[in-house]
Amino acid sequence: MRHSIPCQIASSIVAVLAAPAFAAQPAPKGASATLAVLETTDLHSNVVGYDYFKLAAEPSIGLDRTARLIAQARAEFPNTVLFDNGDTIQGNALADWQALVKPLGCGQTLGIYKVMNALEYDGASIGNHEFNYGLAYLSQVTGSRFKVAGVTQPKRCAGPAFPQVLANVYSVRTKQPLFAPYRIVEKKVSAQDAAGRPITATVKVGIIGFTPPTIMSWDKRWLEGKVYTTGVREAALKYIPEMRKKGADIVVAIAHGGLDANPYTPQMENAGWYLAQVPGVDAMLLGHSHQLFPNAASTAPQFNLPGVDKAKGLVHGVPTVMANLWGKHLGVIALQLKADGRRWTVEKEKTVVEARAAQNADKTFVAADPAVMDLIRAEHEATIAYVKTPVGSTDFRMTTYFADVGDPSALQVVNAAQTQYVQNYIAANLPQYAKLPVLSMSAPFKSGLAGAFDFTDVPAGNLALNNAADLYLYPNALYAVKIDGAGLKAWLETSARRFNTIDPNKTTAQELVNATVPSYNFDTPTSQEISYEIDVTQPPGSRIRKLALRGVPVEPTQDFIVATNNYRASGGGNFPGLDGSKTILASPDTSRDVLIAYVREVKKLSRATHGSTRSWRFAQVKTAGPVVFHSAPGMLTLAREAGLGNVREAAADDGLGKGFALYELDLSK
Amino acid sequence: MKALLLALACAGAVHAAEPVPDAQAAYRQALAYRNGTGVAPDAALAARWMETAARAGLPQAMFTLANMLAAGEGVTRNEAAARCWLEQAADLGHPAALQELALREPEPRKAELLMRQAAHALQHASN
Numbered sequence: 099m100r101h102s103i104p105c106q107i108a109s110s111i112v113a114v115l116a117a118p119a120f121a122a123q124p125a126p127k128g129a130s131a132t133l134a135v136l137e138t139t140d141l142h143s144n145v146v147g148y149d150y151f152k153l154a155a156e157p158s159i160g161l162d163r164t165a166r167l168i169a170q171a172r173a174e175f176p177n178t179v180l181f182d183n184g185d186t187i188q189g190n191a192l193a194d195w196q197a198l199v200k201p202l203g204c205g206q207t208l209g210i211y212k213v214m215n216a217l218e219y220d221g222a223s224i225g226n227h228e229f230n231y232g233l234a235y236l237s238q239v240t241g242s243r244f245k246v247a248g249v250t251q252p253k254r255c256a257g258p259a260f261p262q263v264l265a266n267v268y269s270v271r272t273k274q275p276l277f278a279p280y281r282i283v284e285k286k287v288s289a290q291d292a293a294g295r296p297i298t299a300t301v302k303v304g305i306i307g308f309t310p311p312t313i314m315s316w317d318k319r320w321l322e323g324k325v326y327t328t329g330v331r332e333a334a335l336k337y338i339p340e341m342r343k344k345g346a347d348i349v350v351a352i353a354h355g356g357l358d359a360n361p362y363t364p365q366m367e368n369a370g371w372y373l374a375q376v377p378g379v380d381a382m383l384l385g386h387s388h389q390l391f392p393n394a395a396s397t398a399p400q401f402n403l404p405g406v407d408k409a410k411g412l413v414h415g416v417p418t419v420m421a422n423l424w425g426k427h428l429g430v431i432a433l434q435l436k437a438d439g440r441r442w443t444v445e446k447e448k449t450v451v452e453a454r455a456a457q458n459a460d461k462t463f464v465a466a467d468p469a470v471m472d473l474i475r476a477e478h479e480a481t482i483a484y485v486k487t488p489v490g491s492t493d494f495r496m497t498t499y500f501a502d503v504g505d506p507s508a509l510q511v512v513n514a515a516q517t518q519y520v521q522n523y524i525a526a527n528l529p530q531y532a533k534l535p536v537l538s539m540s541a542p543f544k545s546g547l548a549g550a551f552d553f554t555d556v557p558a559g560n561l562a563l564n565n566a567a568d569l570y571l572y573p574n575a576l577y578a579v580k581i582d583g584a585g586l587k588a589w590l591e592t593s594a595r596r597f598n599t600i601d602p603n604k605t606t607a608q609e610l611v612n613a614t615v616p617s618y619n620f621d622t623p624t625s626q627e628i629s630y631e632i633d634v635t636q637p638p639g640s641r642i643r644k645l646a647l648r649g650v651p652v653e654p655t656q657d658f659i660v661a662t663n664n665y666r667a668s669g670g671g672n673f674p675g676l677d678g679s680k681t682i683l684a685s686p687d688t689s690r691d692v693l694i695a696y697v698r699e700v701k702k703l704s705r706a707t708h709g710s711t712r713s714w715r716f717a718q719v720k721t722a723g724p725v726v727f728h729s730a731p732g733m734l735t736l737a738r739e740a741g742l743g744n745v746r747e748a749a750a751d752d753g754l755g756k757g758f759a760l761y762e763l764d765l766s767k
Numbered sequence: 768m769k770a771l772l773l774a775l776a777c778a779g780a781v782h783a784a785e786p787v788p789d790a791q792a793a794y795r796q797a798l799a800y801r802n803g804t805g806v807a808p809d810a811a812l813a814a815r816w817m818e819t820a821a822r823a824g825l826p827q828a829m830f831t832l833a834n835m836l837a838a839g840e841g842v843t844r845n846e847a848a849a850r851c852w853l854e855q856a857a858d859l860g861h862p863a864a865l866q867e868l869a870l871r872e873p874e875p876r877k878a879e880l881l882m883r884q885a886a887h888a889l890q891h892a893s894n
Contacts, residue, residue: 142887158876158880189887316890360824388860388884388887398858400858423884423887424883548875572866572885573862573883573885573886574866575862616870618870664862664863664889665863665866665867668830668861668862669830669834670863670867672837675802678798679798679802679804
């Protein structure tokens with residue numbers, strides 16, 4: 099057993115860099131050994147299970163829990179090797195803080211690598227997201243010295259204590275691979291000789307890494323003209339024979355990619371299905387597509403391809419594992435090895451493949467290893483402080499309690515940020531649209547679905563990064579579409595399905611909101627440019643009245659640019675005509691980042707500038723009975739502050755048992 | 768092969784148009800018929816071309832086809848087939864499909880996971 103103490107991390111770091119092949123005696127003929135190959139993948143900087151936007155522990159993720167699974171596997175198997183598949187250093191606020199906010203010093207080791215060093219990883223590959231912060235950063239934190247344009251590094255910086263391999267990315271300048279394409283890790287193992295007596299031997303474990311060649315378009319701004327890629331299959335065919343020649347007993351292919359049986363091209367992103375067919379691969383560690391393999395219950399088409407055994411974990415007979423993402427699972431390939439007097443070979447039929455979950459059968463999670471937090475406590479706390487750092491301030495409370503009846507307080511800043519972004523983009527890049535009006539749509543993302551507490555509610559005062567997550571809940575990117583006046587009206591009509599059809603003559607109470615239409619599909623503009631009325635006495639599809647641009651009725655053929663998000667622009671909510679065909683801007687920037695940048699620039703948000711502009715109101719109608727809706731109790735002051743004089747609180751408890759109050763809307767006002 | 772498996776997995780949809788080697792071309796054709804750009808709008812033809820593109824493995828076509836099946840647009844309304852195509856699109860990392868599944872997921876932790884996957888997928892989406 100390798101670790102018996104409660105803290106599963108060994109305090110000493112054992113360097114396992116492949117030594118040059120010294121005169122190790124080959125294992126005697128007939129000897130046997132069990133070697134478990136362990137995989138983590140797509141950790142995405144989730145060192146500890148923590149949500150940096152909610153500022154709360156998140157027990158379902160984190161290497162601090164995978165550490166327990168690693169310790170268990172090491173206790174269970176006599177010999178293990180531990181590899182990481184990549185997408186390791188990017189993906190949360192901790193990663194951003196270390197890369198962008200307080201860039202790591204040359205002598206410092208990146209938080210996640212510190213922990214991986216302590217966990218005694220034997221090697222790793224490089225994912226596509228490793229390139230997200232640029233080549234200079236990657237060169238620094240991996241302890242490399244890339245010979246590529248734009249990277250000047252006087253000395254090797256601190257990095258991981260384990261080898262990193264990548265066989266299909268090359269420097270344009272040197273025509274050499276950026277990282278070592280492969281390494282041969284000499285692993286001391288406990289084995290048995292032919293008579294079953296315990297012996298110690300060495301297994302030469304060759305590792306070779308691959309990343310999706312598509313990095314060239316995903317991180318074009320960092321990579322173009324500096325590096326180039328080759329296909330995964332080409333790289334495997336080139337280097338695996340070389341690894342064998344240099345004495346690798348077994349070859350473990352660490353491919354940051356999944357399975358795809360479309361015709362092979364050197365640009366193929368998920369090349370695992372083809373890689374398994376390259377001769378000489380003994381085990382395959384996959385990643386990138388965030389799936390669990392083996393998984394007998396999976397309905398994913400990739401796992402039903404010919405040659406794929408999703409129950410046993412085989413791809414064309416090659417034992418294969420993919421350990422999901424964020425440390426939720428540990429991949430385990432238990433190889434049975436046999437020596438023929440010269441080298442070790444794998445007894446394939448005896449191999450067992452599993453992906454082990456950090457979640458127990460009773461839905462609880464294995465305990466986090468506290469030693470992990472101890473190693474990165476300073477970075478973790480600094481990240482929390484960073485997330486709490488004010489980027490601006492607001493003099494009014496920004497809420498969605500009355501968004502359904504017209505309060506723009508939580509929406510207007512989003513629309514303002516989106517509008518400005520798109521206007522700037524058009525001015526710089528799309529002169530053909532320079533004369534078109536730019537509108538913006540946003541919807542209240544939280545409207546009490548989970549209970550009376552479940553509304554957007556950002557208090558007046560400083561706005562920090564985590565408040566931006568409150569104001570823009572979903573992980574969207576900013577998109578813009580070009581539509582005509584008819585399309586704009588159809589969009590607003592679809593939004594207005596949020597309401598029930600109100601019969602003005604009915605004397606009993608009528609519910610305003612159609613709860614089957616989610617609030618996130620209630621898109622509205624909040625600008626003085628555009629104005630309209632919603633007539634809820636009309637059936638869905640015929641409710642938008644007096645649609646006007648700067649007071650002039652909108653013509654059906656008149657063109658508009660509308661800022662929105664990728665979800666809506668690509669067809670989310672099935673809004674008429676929005677199916678990707680109208681998109682003129684697919685920004686790489688997230689809607690949340692656009693909002694943050696805007697608040698940083700504007701600094702002070704006031705009710706007058708960012709909390710009181712309404713584009714729409716209900717068409718006035720006298721109703722015989724009350725029109726009612728539900729929101730959190732005691733919030734009427736907020737409605738008044740938003741200028742909504744037509745709302746009153748009818749009952750502090752609506753009697754439905756979920757903590758909501760009943761409010762009444764006077765449609766005649 | 769993959770296209771065939773997808774078709775088998777999401778049975779009960781429309782009859783696809785003639786198989787074409789170019790999924791992108793089928794998808795463009797589907798959008799043209801759906802939106803009446805350059806051709807007279809034809810929802811039934813749009814659905815047929817959309818399914819051709821979806822069967823050829825285009826996640827954005829799968830996502831739109833799911834919308835069309837759910838709405839009965841140019842095709843008999845079929846919630847089960849709609850859900851199936853939505854899940855296939857999500858499996859292929861289509862951000863809006865992952866978000867849609869997240870928004871519809873009643874179990875908060877599962878919804879959170881899907882939403883995070885949508886966030887991740889967005890970082891290397893081409894559309």
